[in-house]
Structures are given as C-alpha cells and as structure tokens.
Amino acid sequence: MKIAVPNKGRLHDPTLDLLDRAGLGVEGGSDRQLYADTVDPDISILFARAADIPEYVADGAADIGITGYDMVREAGADLEELIDLGFGNCRIVLAAPQDGDIQQVYDLDGKTVATEFPHLAEEYFAEMDVDAEIVEVSGATELTPHVDMADAIIDITSTGTTLRVNRLEVVDEVLKSSVRLFARDDVAGTEKTQQVAMALRSVLDADGKRYLMLNAPQDNLDAIEEVIPGLGGPTVMDVEGQDTVAVHAVVEERHVFETINALKDEGATGILVTEIERLVD
Ligand SMILES: Nc1ncnc2c1ncn2[C@@H]1O[C@H](COP(=O)(O)OP(=O)(O)OP(=O)(O)O)[C@@H](O)[C@H]1O
Ligand SMILES: O=P(O)(O)OC[C@H]1O[C@H](OP(=O)(O)OP(=O)(O)O)[C@H](O)[C@@H]1O
Ligand SMILES: [Mg+2]
Structure with a gap:
C-alpha cells in the first residue's frame, strides 16, 4: 500500500x-x-x-x-x-479590487479572470452562466488585477490577509476546502x-480529549459518576480489600477543570489527568 x-x-x-x-x-x-x-x-x-x-x-x-x-x-x-x-482549511473565492466595477459574478461577462485553478474556474463560470475569459497563472495571482492582466481572480483565502494587503475583496465563494x-x-x-x-x-x-483516573469512595460512586460528563460511562474497578474504587473516564479537555473541582467535592482522591494519543472505538 x-x-x-x-x-x-x-x-x-x-x-x-x-x-x-x-x-x-x-x-x-x-x-x-x-x-x-x-x-x-x-x-x-x-x-x-x-x-x-x-x-x-x-x-x-x-x-x-x-x-x-x-x-x-x-x-x-x-x-x-x-x-x-x-x-488546511481554506476557501477558493472569486475576488476583485475593492471599490471597483465588479460587485457580483455577473459583472464578469466578457471580462478576464486570473487563477491557478483554471478547471475549477471553468466549472464555476459555466454553472453561473457567465462568459469570462480565464487566464492561468502559476502564482502571485493577487497582483494580476493591479497590472491590468485581469479584472478579478479566483484564488485561495484563509485569514483574508493576502486579499486585504492587495486591496481585493471577496465577490463570491467558489469552494470550501x-x-x-x-x-x-x-x-x-x-x-x-x-x-x-x-x-x-x-x-x-482523541484531539481535545483527556483521560481521567481517580479513586472514589465506594459508597459515593453514584455521585461521582454523575459528575463525569458524557462520552460513554466511566470504567469502574474495585480496589482490592478497600472501600475505594478506581474510576477511569474520557473527558473533553474543556470540561476537565470543572470536573476535577466537582470530583474533589464528592471525595475523589488521587486524580490523574493524561493526554490521549489515539481513541479507537
Ligand atoms: N492560506 C492557506 N490556508 C489554508 N490552507 C491553504 C492555504 N494555502 C493553501 N492551502 C491548502 O494547501 C494546499 C497546498 O498549498 P501549498 O501552498 O502548500 O502548496 P503549494 O503552493 O503547491 O506549495 P509550494 O508553493 O511550496 O509548492 C492548497 O491546495 C490548499 O488546499
Ligand atoms: O488568506 P491568507 O491567510 O492570506 O492566505 C491566502 C494565501 O495563502 C496561499 O499562499 P501561500 O502562503 O501558500 O503562498 P504561495 O503563493 O507561495 O503558495 C494562497 O495562495 C494565498 O495567497
Ligand atoms: Mg501556496
């Protein structure tokens, strides 16, 4: 493979x-x-x-x-x-100069669009029924509207910084990726x-999850289980010869702080929180 x-x-x-x-x-x-x-x-x-x-x-x-x-x-x-x-979350967008003539995709009829994504651009304009000429470039697409090579671009954006720096604004979204x-x-x-x-x-x-281990007094187990949020019930193990049980559970990282405080209030001891590398169901 x-x-x-x-x-x-x-x-x-x-x-x-x-x-x-x-x-x-x-x-x-x-x-x-x-x-x-x-x-x-x-x-x-x-x-x-x-x-x-x-x-x-x-x-x-x-x-x-x-x-x-x-x-x-x-x-x-x-x-x-x-x-x-x-x-690698990003959007492929149609973008044009801020405050220019291109306000919507239909304004591009008979106009030129530069892109590193000629196939996606063809598909998009066909779907929109807009007759735009597509110019394929291999980088620095954002410059092309400022050197009269294109009226708009189809390019990747994520934070929006590159578009802003080049005084371009999003006209339409072509694809989420x-x-x-x-x-x-x-x-x-x-x-x-x-x-x-x-x-x-x-x-x-496993991302954003933590593994929680603790000892709990046997007679307060119900309250302890109540405190541990979701993700399938906890695993409970008897600790031999004692009135204590060991409890293991997977908990969302964002719930760890409040959960630990609540567990302490219910008499839990020896609380351990560890990272989880992988979670196979
Ligand atoms: N700014 C971004 N934010 C998030 N994802 C992005 C961004 N830019 C690109 N991507 C994603 O990463 C993929 C590859 O982009 P990347 O820039 O790494 O490749 P490349 O431009 O071919 O690299 P290089 O120019 O070094 O050869 C894109 O197809 C897209 O899915
Ligand atoms: O919205 P932003 O966060 O500014 O990201 C968008 C920019 O990121 C990518 O370029 P990259 O950094 O990969 O450089 P490249 O042109 O050399 O591929 C993409 O081609 C845009 O130019
Ligand atoms: Mg790149």
Whole structure:
C-alpha cells in the first residue's frame, strides 16, 4: 500500500505529524526523497506535489493520498473521500479590487479572470452562466488585477490577509476546502485502507480529549459518576480489600477543570489527568 503525501509546502509537516501520531511514522528523513518506508512494512510513502497527488492516486502510482479537496476538484480526479483530516482549511473565492466595477459574478461577462485553478474556474463560470475569459497563472495571482492582466481572480483565502494587503475583496465563494484522505475506488474498501483510515480517525477523535483516573469512595460512586460528563460511562474497578474504587473516564479537555473541582467535592482522591494519543472505538 502506497500513500501519496505532499513533499513540501504547508501541508507537508502536518501530514507527516498526523501519520506519526497514527502509528504510521515515516522512517528516515523525508527531505527530497521520492519514496519512504513507514514503521508498517506493508505501507510506504510516495512524496509528491500536493497538486499532483490526485492524479497519482487515480493513475495507480499510489493507492491512497492526502491532499487538499481543492486539488482533487481541480484535477477532476474521480476519487473516494474517506476522511476530512481537519487542517488546511481554506476557501477558493472569486475576488476583485475593492471599490471597483465588479460587485457580483455577473459583472464578469466578457471580462478576464486570473487563477491557478483554471478547471475549477471553468466549472464555476459555466454553472453561473457567465462568459469570462480565464487566464492561468502559476502564482502571485493577487497582483494580476493591479497590472491590468485581469479584472478579478479566483484564488485561495484563509485569514483574508493576502486579499486585504492587495486591496481585493471577496465577490463570491467558489469552494470550501480542507485536507482529506482520498482513495481510488478499487482500494477504498480494502482492509488495509480501512486500517489506515481508522488509525488516522483515532488521532482526530482523541484531539481535545483527556483521560481521567481517580479513586472514589465506594459508597459515593453514584455521585461521582454523575459528575463525569458524557462520552460513554466511566470504567469502574474495585480496589482490592478497600472501600475505594478506581474510576477511569474520557473527558473533553474543556470540561476537565470543572470536573476535577466537582470530583474533589464528592471525595475523589488521587486524580490523574493524561493526554490521549489515539481513541479507537
Ligand atoms: N492560506 C492557506 N490556508 C489554508 N490552507 C491553504 C492555504 N494555502 C493553501 N492551502 C491548502 O494547501 C494546499 C497546498 O498549498 P501549498 O501552498 O502548500 O502548496 P503549494 O503552493 O503547491 O506549495 P509550494 O508553493 O511550496 O509548492 C492548497 O491546495 C490548499 O488546499
Ligand atoms: O488568506 P491568507 O491567510 O492570506 O492566505 C491566502 C494565501 O495563502 C496561499 O499562499 P501561500 O502562503 O501558500 O503562498 P504561495 O503563493 O507561495 O503558495 C494562497 O495562495 C494565498 O495567497
Ligand atoms: Mg501556496
């Protein structure tokens, strides 16, 4: 099984970090390598440009891939989306100079739009029934309206800083994107793919959760259980030869502070809070 992973850019580090936390750490450095092994002998990594990953997976150079949804849509690749990995959140937007003539997409009939996403742009204007000329650029798209190359752009925004600095404003949203795990249809259902998906999901599920351990007086167990919020009932274990039970539970990080205070009030002792690396159901 080969997983295609961004070789550089902003998606590289978070992707390797996520694989590592999922127990699929990449062996050896990843600098400028094309292939790398993981700790699982059956799983290797193919490093590729984020934009090329959809095609590599579709063509069989890799089996599954991690990249932005925008990249998959731009490539027009027919891939199955398995998990939203929750990072690389951004929007592809139509943007035009602030206080200019372009107030809405329909103002672009007969006008020019610069973008690194010509395929998405074609689809978008076809859907809007607007006849705009699309100019493909390979970067610094935000400059083009100021050098009379284009009347508007279709580009990525997340914080909005780049648009603001370039005196552009959003006219319409074309696509919402985030980094996701994709698979070719014929491998989406295999056991190995499902195992990788489960491992990645277990890391996401553990995010923001804490493991709580404590000792509680046996006769106050009901009150103690009441205090521990949600996420499936706590695990209770007898402590031999004592009137005390050990209680373990998974708790949302944001509830830890109030929960500990409430537990103390109910007579809990030896309270331990630890991080959770993975949560497999
Ligand atoms: N500002 C951003 N905020 C959040 N996600 C982003 C942002 N810019 C890009 N992305 C996501 O990351 C993906 C890859 O962008 P990135 O800039 O890392 O690649 P790249 O431009 O090809 O890298 P490089 O220019 O170094 O080759 C995009 O397709 C998008 O899904
Ligand atoms: O809304 P913002 O938070 O400002 O982010 C948007 C910018 O981020 C990306 O560029 P990136 O930083 O990847 O540089 P690049 O053009 O070299 O890819 C994107 O192409 C935008 O220019
Ligand atoms: Mg970029």
